[in-house]
Amino acid sequence: MSTSRSSTRASAAVVGASWMVFAGAAFAVTNSAMQYLTMVQGLSSTSATFWQYLISLVAMVPVIWRIGVDGLHTEQLALHLFRVFLAALGVQFWVAGLANGVPIWQGIALLMTSPFFVTIGAAVFLREKASGQRWVATAVGFVGGMIILSPWDEAFQLVTFLPIIAALLWGSSILCMKKLEESESPQSVTLYLLLLLTPVNLVLALLAPGGLSIPEGMNMWWLIILAGLLGAIAQGSLAMAYEKVDAAYLQPFDHLKLPLNVLCGFIVFSWVPPGNLWLGAALIIGASLYIVHVERERN
Template sequence: MSSITADSSSAAAGRSALRGVLVAFSAYAVFAFSDASIKILHGAVPSYQVAFIGALFGFAAVPFLKRREDAWLDMVKTSNRPMWLLRFICGATGAICSVIAFTKLPMAEAFALLFLLPSFVTILSVIFLKEDVRWQRWTAVILGFVGVLVVLRPGFRELSVGHFCAAIGGLAAAISIVINRALGSKEKRISLYGAGLFGTLAVSGFLMLSEVTAPTATQWIFLASYGLLGALGNVLLMNAAHMAPANLVAPPQYSQMLWAIVFGYLLFNDSIDMPMAFGILLIIFSGLLTLARERKRGTPLPAAVAGNTQAALATTQEDGAEAPER
């Protein structure tokens, strides 16, 4: 009888994990549509203003991220104010830089640089968290940066502010993840989410004072799409983390590159040559290798990569994912 019960529980867990993975794929697709909404605007609305409006719509996710025991004021409360303020700054930097990157670059190229996030997390974890990183993860880091060099081909292609902003956006998201690791369960998810939102509102709101545009009705549709789909992606990813271990939820994030290629080809007339395709594959392999090594060693996994940098909170240990494998 106990064997039958165990088999039934195992089958139920398997079905839940499968649903979690499918929901994760849906979440990353939603993030890709959110990022495409930025690109469709073609820079007609200033980047600071896009980030500001996106953050306003981002509050739509708060009721779903808020737990019963959380108070609304917990969005600005913290157990470590310096760390909260650092995430405040990183949230603003990541949001603004990702908007600029998707405005200036082909989507696949922007994602290629944002996908350096796992490599940045590894480096920062060694420096600030004193993690023991062995040769396999350093190999993944090196492969990631080689992939970026192949994609960018400095000296052979003109680099722009979009490339710089994509790299800075990935670095800002990586710093946010390291902050999450450092704080652990001491900090509520709603507090960290609030830091990113309020940081984006404050910084982008100040910067956009010098240039504010009145969006057209069509532009408002895409601005709302950017913000609301980003919020929906966070909610979906949080639910995916409830259904499946995070080591299954994290890898589907690389499906965003497929969406980026499809959108680039169908909507933006982007093209990818063979060297760029090879570099993208190197970056993706680097990220997957990092995920595999961190899962094996019980290190918290890097969270989602998306233009919406708040995605990094969706698979925290607070969500009930397996404790050693966020």
């Protein structure tokens, strides 16, 4: 009996890790597609984001249908709306960074600082107690981010801060989700995000200069469709991964998104990251894995 149970757990672990790696690969291709559309084809970041998430929404209709209208029942509608608004802003800043030429390898590495913002926010706003070990790991993670950001370099540009702002906004969105999950069902949290993200992105696109205009001569709608479909597939793959095994086990596999994005950046744009990326990334990944270890020991 114990042998059978161990075999089942091992199988679930392999399947969960596979789904996580697949999701990372899908996100990497999506990031490259969005950067090509905005930086090369001239599509505005707000317009590209809206079309991507509209296509993803259509692709996720079966998931929305499965959750059903019961998922709309909530006593914290305002917090749902605020969370989706933060998530949408995070997406906008992320794509704006890609549109303004922030290399994928640099952007995704800086985005990996998001868990450290969650640590700070949870302590300040949710009154969660963080150990001294966790604070040290958070500080180390931010040192890694500064090494990658390299504000002392002559080639530094302010647009490099855009992925950092996206990480802050997504971290804030995660804090809202943690607060919602104290009283709301996971289905409710998921449904509101799926349904509201596209309308919020539409409003942000209409408020931006140019609105939803398409550059004259742009003939790469297939790439927008690909980005939207891959984004939906990646989200579904993440859900499948977390359904199989716990988040702490999956964390190391989630960090594979960095080399996957580096590979895509090299293939599409011939970008070769400098040595400071790997040093900074090592500090960020090591710090985040240590936080996961500390949390696992505490629990």
